[in-house]
Amino acid sequence: MDALSTPVLRISRAQLACNIAAVQERIAPSQLMLVMKDDAYGHGLEEMVDASLGAPEPVAMYGGYDVPTSLRIRARVGDGPRVFAWATSDPDEVHAAIDADIDLGVGTAPYLRRVVAAASAAHVAARVHLKIDTGLHRNGFRPEEWADAVAEAGAAERDGLIELAGVWSHLAEASDAEDDEAARAFATAVDVVRDAGCRPSALHLTASAASWWRPELRGTVSRVGAFCYGIRSADGPVIPGTLPIATLEARVVDVSDDEVLIGAGWLHGIPSTLAGMPAGTRAGAREVVRIESAVSSVRAWPGARIGDSVRLFGAGEWGERDATALAERIDTVGEEILTRISPLVPRRYS
Ligand SMILES: *Cc1c(COP(=O)(O)O)cnc(C)c1O
Numbered sequence: 276m277d278a279l280s281t282p283v284l285r286i287s288r289a290q291l292a293c294n295i296a297a298v299q300e301r302i303a304p305s306q307l308m309l310v311m312k313d314d315a316y317g318h319g320l321e322e323m324v325d326a327s328l329g330a331p332e333p334v335a336m337y338g339g340y341d342v343p344t345s346l347r348i349r350a351r352v353g354d355g356p357r358v359f360a361w362a363t364s365d366p367d368e369v370h371a372a373i374d375a376d377i378d379l380g381v382g383t384a385p386y387l388r389r390v391v392a393a394a395s396a397a398h399v400a401a402r403v404h405l406k407i408d409t410g411l412h413r414n415g416f417r418p419e420e421w422a423d424a425v426a427e428a429g430a431a432e433r434d435g436l437i438e439l440a441g442v443w444s445h446l447a448e449a450s451d452a453e454d455d456e457a458a459r460a461f462a463t464a465v466d467v468v469r470d471a472g473c474r475p476s477a478l479h480l481t482a483s484a485a486s487w488w489r490p491e492l493r494g495t496v497s498r499v500g501a502f503c504y505g506i507r508s509a510d511g512p513v514i515p516g517t518l519p520i521a522t523l524e525a526r527v528v529d530v531s532d533d534e535v536l537i538g539a540g541w542l543h544g545i546p547s548t549l550a551g552m553p554a555g556t557r558a559g560a561r562e563v564v565r566i567e568s569a570v571s572s573v574r575a576w577p578g579a580r581i582g583d584s585v586r587l588f589g590a591g592e593w594g595e596r597d598a599t600a601l602a603e604r605i606d607t608v609g610e611e612i613l614t615r616i617s618p619l620v621p622r623r624y625s
Pocket residue numbers: 310312361445481482483484498499500501502
């Protein structure tokens with residue numbers, strides 16, 4: 276066998292479609308917004324959009340975070356599904372988003388004015404989702420600014436410049452009590468919008484964990500990234516019906532009596548602080564003793580040979596752990612393990 280000196284990220288399109296179906300079934304009648312920021316959490320944006328089209332039920336909405344990503348999603352999915360971009364963006368991006376029928380998340384007054392001005396110039400009503408800050412303090416109109424924001428958006432809607440398509444917020448997901456309080460603030464904000472005579476159809480508050488575990492907090496739309504890629508929450512259980520869609524695989528490049536070297540290291544995006552983690556081999560889990568720049572050493576197993584595969588994370592068939600289990604060792608989340616894998620590491624899709 277050939278001893279490739281770089282690892283490969285193997286990604287299952289079919290598993291993405293299965294995970295999407297499991298999430299859709301769980302959250303119904305709330306509709307799935309498949310969140311695809313950071314190159315679909317490091318899995319490859321275009322490939323993952325294509326794979327999502329294989330889900331048994333169509334994905335109602337895609338979440339691109341920034342406008343450039345959302346434009347790439349639109350180019351791939353065609354005209355049907357909604358695409359949502361919530362990063363505050365410059366006028367050129369706003370124009371491009373309106374042209375491509377992208378829904379815009381708006382959480383500040385200057386940004387609302389920028390979107391209204393762009394829509395006015397384009398003679399097209401921009402679809403806007405107003406964001407209320409329910410306690411996370413990451414963008415969003417503060418409760419004391421909300422009535423004015425709604426009045427301004429309502430006037431723009433009556434003038435045909437925007438369609439107030441949604442109201443949204445983001446939860447801390449740190450404790451149920453905090454999330455309950457945020458949900459009450461969200462409900463109050465929605466009441467203000469309805470009292471102003473607006474009828475937004477998309478109400479969305481929850482990401483993976485709350486969408487799955489807190490049905491009472493789900494809106495008409497649930498924004499889910501992690502669980503669709505099979506990434507569970509830190510300290511959270513495996514999500515039934517889902518599996519990690521990505522496996523990071525390296526090859527043995529050298530064998531000595533008690534250690535083997537594999538062709539994967541921190542320059543491929545594996546944090547060196549993960550030394551001590553288990554890796555999966557055909558003989559089961561073995562400790563990764565050191566993580567260097569381009570290679571790492573792993574405790575040997577009987578019959579280890581150059582070219583053998585070793586799995587650093589994935590579904591756990593050979594004793595490897597999922598990305599979240601690695602993340603827990605260094606106090607981060609599975610998403611960070613995935614998004615740090617270097618773009619130079621080849622992705623192989625099946
Ligand atoms: C990333 C993100 C999500 C998705 O979170 P997951 O935990 O990956 O499901 C949802 N909403 C917003 C605003 C986000 O930035």
